[in-house]
Amino acid sequence: MDDDERAASRTAVLVCQGRAAADGRVAVGRFADPVAVRLLRAAERTPVDEVRAGTPPRGWQARTVYESVRACAEITAARTVAIDEALRARASGQLVILGAGLDTRAWRLPGLARTDVWEVDHPASQRDKRARLDEAAGGDRALPALARSVRFTPVDLAVDDLGAALDAAGHDPSVPTTWLWEGVVPYLTRDQVRATLAALAARTAPGSTLVVNYQAPSAKVSAGRLLTRVLGSSVTAGEPWRSLWKPHRMAALLAAHGLRVTSDDDLLTLARSYGGPAGARTSLASGRVAVAERAPLT
Numbered sequence: 001m002d003d004d005e006r007a008a009s010r011t012a013v014l015v016c017q018g019r020a021a022a023d024g025r026v027a028v029g030r031f032a033d034p035v036a037v038r039l040l041r042a043a044e045r046t047p048v049d050e051v052r053a054g055t056p057p058r059g060w061q062a063r064t065v066y067e068s069v070r071a072c073a074e075i076t077a078a079r080t081v082a083i084d085e086a087l088r089a090r091a092s093g094q095l096v097i098l099g100a101g102l103d104t105r106a107w108r109l110p111g112l113a114r115t116d117v118w119e120v121d122h123p124a125s126q127r128d129k130r131a132r133l134d135e136a137a138g139g140d141r142a143l144p145a146l147a148r149s150v151r152f153t154p155v156d157l158a159v160d161d162l163g164a165a166l167d168a169a170g171h172d173p174s175v176p177t178t179w180l181w182e183g184v185v186p187y188l189t190r191d192q193v194r195a196t197l198a199a200l201a202a203r204t205a206p207g208s209t210l211v212v213n214y215q216a217p218s219a220k221v222s223a224g225r226l227l228t229r230v231l232g233s234s235v236t237a238g239e240p241w242r243s244l245w246k247p248h249r250m251a252a253l254l255a256a257h258g259l260r261v262t263s264d265d266d267l268l269t270l271a272r273s274y275g276g277p278a279g280a281r282t283s284l285a286s287g288r289v290a291v292a293e294r295a296p297l298t
Contacts, residue, residue, distance in 0.1 A: 008128035011239050012101030015183060017044060018072030019080065019104070021051040026077040027274045033080065035104040038136040038143070039129075075283055078267040078276060082289040083182060083211055084109065086263075090209045090291075094177040095147075096120060096166065098196070099157065099184030102129055105147075112147040115178075118171055120162070123154040157184070158192055162199040173203035176296075178211070185214040186241040193243055194253070201257035207296035210259055211289065216266070217244045218286035250290060259292035 020036040037045060047069045050057055056066050087095070088111050095112065097103055100119035106112060121129070130152065137143040153169040155162055171177070179200055185193055200210070245253070251261045268284035270276075 008125045009101055009239065012125055013044060014068060014072050015076055016040060016102040017048050017069045018076035020048045021069055021073035022077040025052065026073060026276055027081050030081045030274055031077045033104055033108060035108045039102050039132045071283065074271065074276060075267065075287060078271040078284060079182065079213055079287060079289060082265065082270050083180065083213065086211045086291050087178060090178055091115065092176045092178045094171065094175065096171065096177055096179050098179065098181045101125060101183065106145045106150045107143060108146065110146055115147050116149045116151065117147045118151045118153050118166060118169055120153045120155050122156050126152055126154050157188065157196050162196060163203055166203060171203065174205055176205050176207035178209045181210065181212040183213055185212065186243060187239060188242055190243045197253065197257050201259065204294050206294055208294045210292045213289050214250060215241065215244050216246055216286045216288055218282060247288065254292045258294055261290055261292045264288060264290040
């Protein structure tokens with residue numbers, strides 16, 4: 001499938017809907033994303049409004065979308081809290097977001113004012129993101145970013161050379177970089193994960209940090225995703241998970257590329273820390289955010 005045939009990621013839209021639904025309602029004081037709703041189109045906002053109002057629609061198809069957005073709000077809020085706090089604690093002049101989707105950090109985090117941001121994603125998804133940013137600003141100018149700069153870098157992580165693309169986009173591998181890899185690892189094969197890490201590690205200077213979100217094995221979660229694929233009842237049914245990782249195996253993989261894990265937490269523990277809802281308990285328990293560092297030169 002070439003770039004013209006492949007559609008933009010539906011998972012990216014669902015995650016954006018989840019953030020929009022959670023904004024101001026979940027983890028208040030630790031999570032906020034007022035930009036997310038601006039990247040959604042009218043039909044995509046409908047289930048967000050329903051979730052925020054607590055008014056489930058009638059009809060199984062509409063109810064399925066509603067429940068997907070409601071559950072996603074719980075998961076993405078916890079994930080975003082973990083990642084945002086890690087980024088604030090480890091600010092650097094370069095932030096590379098792998099599989100950026102409809103990420104809004106460059107437009108909502110004031111702490112990125114001295115940071116250049118590279119958004120890496122599949123060309124189809126990136127075209128969609130840029131169109132939505134134009135629409136959010138009224139079509140005549142770009143939605144203003146809070147980051148020092150945003151550099152869109154089209155890359156298909158399954159086949160393209162990440163290093164070459166970042167070179168062309170002006171990334172400097174000789175200075176520390178903060179890498180963010182959120183919501184991507186499960187959709188890659190193990191070989192693709194290893195290849196991406198190898199390319200990343202080759203551009204990771206001492207003092208750099210990787211924040212990676214991944215999924216640990218869960219029979220219940222895997223069975224649920226398989227059922228939605230069979231029934232075709234999920235908006236993301238065409239985007240299956242391809243690799244799950246136990247924490248010790250993820251740590252070993254990162255260590256093999258010179259990155260030492262300093263923390264690795266499940267999302268359920270984090271959600272409980274701010275009294276978050278527990279409807280998505282199983283998915284929260286299997287979702288993880290790890291922080292790994294390459295030691296600075298002494």
